[in-house]
Amino acid sequence: MTISAARCGILLVAKRASDALSYGATARTAGILTRLYHVANLSTTTVVHPSVRALLCKPRAPFRVYSDSTGPEMLHRPSNFDRKILVWSKTYPSLGDIPEAVPHAKMKKAKDVFRIRVNIWMGVWTVIGCIVMIYWGRKSAREGNSLEKENMLWHQQINEQAKNKKV
Template sequence: MLKFRSILRTQSKFRQLRYESSKAAGEGGKLTPKPTEENATASLRVGAMHKPNKIDKWLLVWDKKYKSFDDVPMYVTNDKMEKARNWARIKISTYLMIGTVIGCIIMIISGKRAAARGESVAKANLEWHKKNREEMLAAQSNQQK
């Protein structure tokens, strides 16, 4: 119960801070930064960087972020890398769905052709058991001789 109260107290403090910042901003709850030297240098800062491995480079080239493997820099921003990975996930899953649908259509067509020829799983199972029974009887007769 004590933990729950402290969580509620913390959430209410954040709500109060958010409310005060929205009052100070006037519209939409967003504070607009004042143009100072600190803000000017902060806008030039780059986000976290990622050193791409071979697969990451392949994904960046496949996503057409870069023309070739040689064009991929030593470090790439995490945002760019995540966008390339997400794009690849979507594209691969789309290809897999298309392949699954095509495979299902092919199996339906092949099943209908097999049914037209008179083939069935039950008939194949009976033939397999009959063949194995004959081989077993032949092996037993050879052992008795």
């Protein structure tokens, strides 16, 4: 009975929590395994749906590389979007230069730089939008247009159409 067998598609369900704990399961997993056995009347070797298996299995250990003197260093396998972030933040010169696994600290720093740049550009475009709206508002005020005037004209048109329909 082992929890790692679940990765192969077979989940071994324990009759007692102590059985699961003796094979390296966490207390939470052991409780779930015993409940599965008692509630669902599962046999001790049962094929389980992958989503259930994902809940019960221990998560995979992060990818670690031991560096010279600092101890273990966590690495991140970047997705395509992560690779673009690494290039946009100028951590790497091109997509081809990015290794298969990037140090976690470098990836976090690149995402922070990207997040800051996105926020700055959102602020810049907001200020530009405000300036444009102020310009348009002042221009229409100089021409004598106002929302109150447009609203009055609209109501007059609606009232005239209603009178024409009654006649």
